[in-house]
Amino acid sequence: MKRNGTMKWMIFTCFGLVIAGCSSDLTPTNAKLEKGLSAYLDGHYECLFPTGRTFPYEVVPGSDTKADKKQMDAMKAVGLLEEEDDFETHVARYTLTALGERVAPRFCYGHKVLVGVDGFTPPVKQDEVVQTTVSYHAKMMDVPVWAKTDELEAAFPKMAADISGSQPGQIVMATAGVGWSVR
Numbered sequence: 692m693k694r695n696g697t698m699k700w701m702i703f704t705c706f707g708l709v710i711a712g713c714s715s716d717l718t719p720t721n722a723k724l725e726k727g728l729s730a731y732l733d734g735h736y737e738c739l740f741p742t743g744r745t746f747p748y749e750v751v752p753g754s755d756t757k758a759d760k761k762q763m764d765a766m767k768a769v770g771l772l773e774e775e776d777d778f779e780t781h782v783a784r785y786t787l788t789a790l791g792e793r794v795a796p797r798f799c800y801g802h803k804v805l806v807g808v809d810g811f812t813p814p815v816k817q818d819e820v821v822q823t824t825v826s827y828h829a830k831m832m833d834v835p836v837w838a839k840t841d842e843l844e845a846a847f848p849k850m851a852a853d854i855s856g857s858q859p860g861q862i863v864m865a866t867a868g869v870g871w872s873v874r
Contacts, residue, residue: 717821717868721808724825727864727871729805732829736799737853739766743796746772750783758846765846766791769837771798790837800838800850803829806857811864822865822874830857 739762750760763785766772771791775784787795806828814823831854837843844851852858865874 717814717866719811719814719823719825719864719866719871723871724808724811724823724864725805727873728808728825728827728862731862731873732803732805736797736802737831737850738797738799739847739850740797744798746785746787746791746795747775748785750785752781752783762846765840765842766798768842769840771795771837794835794837800854801831801834803853803860804832805829809859820865820867820874822863824861825864826859826861828857828859 748763750756750763752760760783763772763774763783767774767785770788771794772785773788775786776782777784791798809826809828811826812824814821816822834854838850838854844854863874864871866872
């Protein structure tokens with residue numbers, strides 16, 4: 692009888708330790724969030740055109756295409772594109788240079804590296820996972836020379852901000868007890 696009671700106590704204790712061990716992964720800490728966020732940022736490149744752009748690319752003159760023309764002209768100025776004007780149809784046609792072919796169709800300009808986690812919201816359970824919104828700072832790494840030009844920075848303000856130094860960000864991270872990752 693005593694042996695049976697001891698066995699039940701050991702099983703109960705082991706079960707409690709397993710539950711306690713799993714629940715600790717549900718508690719966010721800067722270290723846990725940094726690990727998951729760094730893994731996410733390592734595999735994500737920032738690009739001028741996140742979904743890509745097909746070339747040759749044509750810009751038809753008009754007030755709604757000024758920003759588009761400015762971007763293409765900036766890319767031409769740094770040696771990514773060449774422009775062919777079609778005077779009959781009034782279309783500016785842009786084609787890739789040898790450098791442009793190496794970085795097209797998305798024209799990625801680096802990846803973010805985590806500087807640190809600034810804070811996070813209290814965790815909440817949603818859709819069977821625990822999630823939190825994380826505030827952090829990151830800086831760009833592996834920025835190519837062509838991205839560091841005044842023309843391109845003026846035409847692509849998001850890129851200019853990204854490469855200017857450490858930038859704040861926010862992202863939702865979640866866990867189901869196996870580590871924190873970007874949702």
